Amino acid sequence: FVVTYPVGGVNEALGSTGTAHLLEHLLFKGSRSIGTTDVAAEEALFARMDAVHDTLLALRGERAPAAGEIEELETRIEALEDSARVLVIPNEFDRVLSQAGARGLNATTTNEATTYFVELPANRAELWFALESDRMREPVFREFYTERDVVQEERRLRVETSPGGRLYEEHLAAAFQLHPYRMPVVGYMSDLESLTREQVAEYHRRYYGARNAVVAVVGGVEATEVERWARRYFSDIEAGDPPPSVLAREPEQTGPRRVEVRADAGSALRFGWKVPSAFHPDAPALAMLSALLTGGTTAHLQEALVDEGGWATYVGASMGPGELYPRLFTLDVTPRSSIPVAEVEAAVLASIEDFLEEPPSLESVERVRTRIAAGDIRRLRSNLGLAMQLAGSTASTGDWRAGFRTSQEMRAVTADELWEVARRYLRPEGLTVAVLQREGSS
Numbered sequence: 001f002v003v004t005y006p007v008g009g010v011n012e013a014l015g016s017t018g019t020a021h022l023l024e025h026l027l028f029k030g031s032r033s034i035g036t037t038d039v040a041a042e043e044a045l046f047a048r049m050d051a052v053h054d055t056l057l058a059l060r061g062e063r064a065p066a067a068g069e070i071e072e073l074e075t076r077i078e079a080l081e082d083s084a085r086v087l088v089i090p091n092e093f094d095r096v097l098s099q100a101g102a103r104g105l106n107a108t109t110t111n112e113a114t115t116y117f118v119e120l121p122a123n124r125a126e127l128w129f130a131l132e133s134d135r136m137r138e139p140v141f142r143e144f145y146t147e148r149d150v151v152q153e154e155r156r157l158r159v160e161t162s163p164g165g166r167l168y169e170e171h172l173a174a175a176f177q178l179h180p181y182r183m184p185v186v187g188y189m190s191d192l193e194s195l196t197r198e199q200v201a202e203y204h205r206r207y208y209g210a211r212n213a214v215v216a217v218v219g220g221v222e223a224t225e226v227e228r229w230a231r232r233y234f235s236d237i238e239a240g241d242p243p244p245s246v247l248a249r250e251p252e253q254t255g256p257r258r259v260e261v262r263a264d265a266g267s268a269l270r271f272g273w274k275v276p277s278a279f280h281p282d283a284p285a286l287a288m289l290s291a292l293l294t295g296g297t298t299a300h301l302q303e304a305l306v307d308e309g310g311w312a313t314y315v316g317a318s319m320g321p322g323e324l325y326p327r328l329f330t331l332d333v334t335p336r337s338s339i340p341v342a343e344v345e346a347a348v349l350a351s352i353e354d355f356l357e358e359p360p361s362l363e364s365v366e367r368v369r370t371r372i373a374a375g376d377i378r379r380l381r382s383n384l385g386l387a388m389q390l391a392g393s394t395a396s397t398g399d400w401r402a403g404f405r406t407s408q409e410m411r412a413v414t415a416d417e418l419w420e421v422a423r424r425y426l427r428p429e430g431l432t433v434a435v436l437q438r439e440g441s442s
Helices: 019-026 039-060 069-085 092-099 122-137 144-160 163-175 197-207 223-234 283-294 300-307 341-355 362-381 383-397 402-411 415-425
Strands: 002-005 103-109 114-119 214-216 257-263 268-275 312-320 327-335 431-438
Touching (some): 019 144, 069 144, 092 103, 144 163, 163 268, 283 327, 283 415, 312 341, 362 383, 383 402
Antiparallel strands (some): 103 114, 268 327, 268 431
């Protein structure tokens, strides 16, 4: 069972970054009927702690708050949340599903979607509809400030104390100067510290209604029965608003950009070239190019930089951070520790220039086509993998067939078309390089 909402980090603005990701956490806290012994008493405590939080935010906005005032208000919020926690039945949503044989209950938030998923025995299918519609209709954002602290700690671990996380964030911020792709899905720390329960609740009310929910069910179930349950449990849920439009357009990049991160860690490199969205006619060829450069032991950059050249221990290609808007064609490279990072950077760019000299061989292109076909078969063998593809395609394009067409379009790309898109987009004026170097190194 997969339910996808086509809203994510790209739909947020400065001041409220991280809302979708925090909401992902909170929707596992239950509803008015699940996870509580007394929801009315909970809500009374919510109102009190939110009022204290409003005072806290006003105080933080002052130039010189009195010593100890902020700490006192934070302590009061913690005490009120402790009082509310007495009324909570911990992890009841998870427990109900687990007792029915569920596995893999989880969720993920990306730049453009938030997806919730679980696997259940087929004879427990109706239970999923009952539970999912309940938290869609009337979730309760209990333990709000505690969970907000959890997300802040997640940011510290993934970004602020993680050299690789800092490199990733700095790279996107340098490559995208206006488009919200530059903003982290986890949110900026200052925004996480000030997000309110009402902000998150309003975001849920607007964008997590029936209009945006895409449900995919794959397994031993009858389609007519699934439709009957869907009508029974979801028909009275408010439609909500369509996802907010992203009107920002990234200005054309007219020259290479560069950013450097210093940390007590091994070196790393990220190269990102501006490329169109996943729905551009060149997208299938770019996806093939990614696999041709780094997918498998015979890939061009794998041979040139790792296996034969000995410049790096790892090289990988990807595109992102999203699909709907112009994005980056990215190379991640881990240099060998014995080689200066500047020399590895030069070797990567030289290998790209070498690739651009002539079209790839038909043999190398055919190997990529074979891997893509094998991947299609593997996805079809997994109920969860197929459900993810169906829900994702429908949420982003309105057509569940889109994912299958993309694979076919990739396999139809010729060697000359691959070479043409490489020469069109892997150019210095569209490149942003991010370098991670050990502190004190040159």
